Amino acid sequence: MRYAFLVQYIGKNYSGSQIQLKSGKEFKPTIQGELEKAICTLIYGANNCPVDNNRPIKTIFSGRTDSGVNSTGQTVHFDLDKDIVASNFVYSLNEILPPDISVSDLKVVPDTFHAQKSAVSRHYTYEFINRRCKNAFDGDLMRIKYPIDIERMQTSLNYLLGEHDFSSFKSAGTLNPSKICFISRAECKRCGDKVVIDIEGNRFLYNMVRTIVGTLLEIEGHNLNPEHMLEVLDSKDRTKAGKTVSPYGLTLVKVSY
DSSP, X not given: OEEEEEEEEOGGGSXXXXXXXXXXXXXXXXXXXXXXXXXXXXXXXXXXOOSXXXXXXXXXXXXXXXXXXXXXXXXXXXXXXXXXXXXXHHHHHHHHSOTTEEEEEEEEEOTTOOTTTTOOEEEEEEEEEEOSSOOTTOTTOOEEOSOOOHXXXXXXXXXXXEEEEOGGGOOTTOOOSOOEEEEEEEEEEEETTEEEEEEEESOOOTTHHHHHHHHHHHHHHTTOOTTHHHHHHHHTOXXXXXXXXXXXXEEEEEEEO
């Protein structure tokens, strides 16, 4: 039977969402590793849960997130050869998981459902502080000291709407050869000293959102014309875009099916 649920996590203490080797057989802590360990412990008992890549429970995520990236709505599916009571399972799993990872909304899904391949859109937000002086409660969010013009930034974002080749905004780690993405939403707003950018699309390239934000900040920081975003997009050249900004502040909000 196939199950799916939502996973929420704070990514700063993990090396991304996906299981990976550090060196030899030593595993880095990851969201997937902690999740599979907790599910395995709950179903089979702690003594029957070997190392990450040999566990009987395999989880499939809607998409990979890097170290430091958060999620409020990561979708994950897994197969299990037994029935479970959703409310009891979610409660018990959350008691086992580390305090910075939680799950919700467990449900049975068709065998044809795939957390990654069945997704039609993904919604990310990026938040940063726009203030000259620091505040003890800024946390890990990036702080931009120069003034940000929200209207200019929105004009820059509008050039990204629709279907485009986003080669200019991909990092070298992009494995999928396709660089075409459809962006259905690209908005920014100010909430006090915080600037929030919402981006939704059918797919995203590796570090794409963080590079878009870096390009927005380059436009604002150097007082470039917002049309510079279109020039960067059309160039299909990563060297024309801005820096890839910090992962802190990036959150996978929702995956739609």
